[in-house]
Amino acid sequence: xxxxxxxxxxxxxxxxxxxxxxxxxxxxxxxxxxxxxxxxxxxxxxxxxxxxxxxxxxxxxxxxxxxxxxxxxxxxxxx
Numbered sequence: 001x002x003x004x005x006x007x008x009x010x011x012x013x014x015x016x017x018x019x020x021x022x023x024x025x026x027x028x029x030x031x032x033x034x035x036x037x038x039x040x041x042x043x044x045x046x047x048x049x050x051x052x053x054x055x056x057x058x059x060x061x062x063x064x065x066x067x068x069x070x071x072x073x074x075x076x077x078x079x
Contacts, residue, residue, distance in 0.1 A: 003045075004041075004042060004045060004046075007018060007038060008038050008041055008042050008045070011024060011028070011035060011038040011042060012042050012046075012054060012058055014028075015025065015039060015042070015051050015054050015055060015058075016054065016058035016059060018055075019066065021035045021039070025026055027055075038043060039051070039054075041052055057075040
């Protein structure tokens with residue numbers, strides 16, 4: 001499996017929680033277009049086609065290696 005970078009992990013986590021791009025952008029302090037780019041990279045790296053598939057992939061535990069990165073970085077980014 002292709003590893004996601006820490007920011008991609010954060011975006012994947014927020015997508016899995018049901019956040020819209022605008023909300024993700026606000027939480028992470030980045031633009032909506034940057035969020036869109038991260039989401040697209042997650043789709044490509046993980047071989048999923050939409051946000052629902054990404055959320056299912058995340059929920060299945062396949063991205064558990066990202067969880068530590070997300071939780072360690074969450075306070076830094078206000079998530």
